[in-house]
Amino acid sequence: MLLGAVVLVAVLVWAGTDAVLTGLAAIDAPAVLAALAVGLLGALCAGARWCLVARGLGLRLPFGTAVADTYRAVALNSVLPAGVLGDVHRAVAHGRTDARGLRAVVLERTAGQAVVVVAGLLVLLGHPALLGGLLPGLGVGAVLLLVASRIPRVRSLLAPFLADARRLTRRTALAVVALSLAATAGYLVLFVVAARTAGVTAPVGELLPLLVVALLAMVLPLGVGGFGPREAAGSVAFAAAGLGAAQGLTTAVVYGVLATIACLPGLAVLLRPAARAEPVPC
Numbered sequence: 001m002l003l004g005a006v007v008l009v010a011v012l013v014w015a016g017t018d019a020v021l022t023g024l025a026a027i028d029a030p031a032v033l034a035a036l037a038v039g040l041l042g043a044l045c046a047g048a049r050w051c052l053v054a055r056g057l058g059l060r061l062p063f064g065t066a067v068a069d070t071y072r073a074v075a076l077n078s079v080l081p082a083g084v085l086g087d088v089h090r091a092v093a094h095g096r097t098d099a100r101g102l103r104a105v106v107l108e109r110t111a112g113q114a115v116v117v118v119a120g121l122l123v124l125l126g127h128p129a130l131l132g133g134l135l136p137g138l139g140v141g142a143v144l145l146l147v148a149s150r151i152p153r154v155r156s157l158l159a160p161f162l163a164d165a166r167r168l169t170r171r172t173a174l175a176v177v178a179l180s181l182a183a184t185a186g187y188l189v190l191f192v193v194a195a196r197t198a199g200v201t202a203p204v205g206e207l208l209p210l211l212v213v214a215l216l217a218m219v220l221p222l223g224v225g226g227f228g229p230r231e232a233a234g235s236v237a238f239a240a241a242g243l244g245a246a247q248g249l250t251t252a253v254v255y256g257v258l259a260t261i262a263c264l265p266g267l268a269v270l271l272r273p274a275a276r277a278e279p280v281p282c
Contacts, residue, residue, distance in 0.1 A: 014235070014245065023198035023250035024257065031197045031254075032261055038190040039074070039262025045183040046070045046112065049176050053111070054104040056168040061094075061104075068269045069093070075266025078259065082221040084109075103164050108176075113219055115180035116187075120216040127209045129240050187215055190262070194255035200247050213237040214252050227256050 012020070047067035054061040069090050076086030087109050095102025124130050168176075191211040192204055200207065217233035218226040231252040238248025 010232075012231075012249070019198075019246040019250045020253050023254045026197050026199065027254060027257060028197070031193055031258060034193045035190060035258035035262040036264070038186040039071075039259075039265065041186040042183045042262070043067050043071045043074065043265075045179040045186075046074075046108070049111065049179040049183075050104065050108040052172050052175055052179075053108045053168065054101070056172045057100045057104050057164050059098065059100055059104060071263070071266035072269040073266075075263040075270055078225045078263045081224055083218070083224070083226060084221055099160070100164070103161055106161060107165055107168075111176050112180045112183065115177055116184050116215060117219060119181065119184055120212045123209055123212045130209055130213055130237055184215075188212070190258055191215065191251070191255050194258055195247075195251045197258075198247065198250040198254045200243065200251055202243055206241070210234070210237040210241055210243070210248065211251075214248075214255070225256055225260055227253075230256060 044067060047063060047070045050066045050070065051061050051063055054066075073086035073090040076089060077083045078086075080086065087105060091102045091105035091109075094105055188208065188211055191214065192207060195202075195207055195211070211234075214230050214234040214237065217229040220229045222229050231249050234248035234252035235245040236248070238251070239245040
């Protein structure tokens with residue numbers, strides 16, 4: 001949390017705050033409605049993805065329960081450090097009676113993040129300058145994953161998840177990827193809305209690779225609600241494309257506010273009574 005805050009403050013000092021304040025003041029009703037629509041799309045896709053994974057592991061999870069608990073998890077992710085604690089809560093809650101419930105959440109979340117990373121890297125392959133700016137971070141992440149995979153304790157913990165992943169049929173895997181791509185497209189649409197709200201007039205084709213960089217940065221478990229890494233990546237990407245670091249910073253901050261608004265329905269789920277259905281064997 002502290003590291004994310006340090007990164008955000010450093011970016012604000014570097015790029016300035018005037019453009020950010022102007023962008024925040026420009027948030028209007030259409031932008032808010034777009035955020036709520038994208039939030040609903042993301043919750044529906046993630047809920048359906050979770051149901052498919054749970055069913056593949058031999059569990060029955062009602063779609064309504066999956067969507068509601070996903071909304072709650074996203075709301076918690078947006079206000080708690082690291083951006084994954086809502087999913088940790090969801091995994092523990094659904095794994096109390098059957099460990100497969102916990103593993104279904106982990107596999108569903110991992111699948112969504114993996115699709116974002118792979119799709120982002122494929123887009124960036126056509127933009128070497130932007131990809132070059134991410135190489136240090138990607139290199140550090142790859143080294144950490146390699147080291148972790150060599151630790152016996154980690155490998156033993158991962159074994160049940162890998163076994164469950166192999167149980168999923170090809171049809172289920174393709175459906176999970178398709179739902180993840182749909183959710184990712186929604187995030188990019190919201191980024192475009194944020195850019196337009198921030199006053200960025202560059203063509204969408206020119207913006208998308210830059211927005212992908214910011215989206216990839218949000219995968220890092222730093223800060224709260226993605227603030228910090230997202231703004232740093234957005235500023236660097238926009239500066240590299242000649243659009244100015246200030247516009248990248250403003251777009252990223254406006255996106256952060258809109259993404260938080262998109263999570264608001266999750267607060268209603270968070271405040272409701274705790275009783276709910278848990279995954280049960282099919």
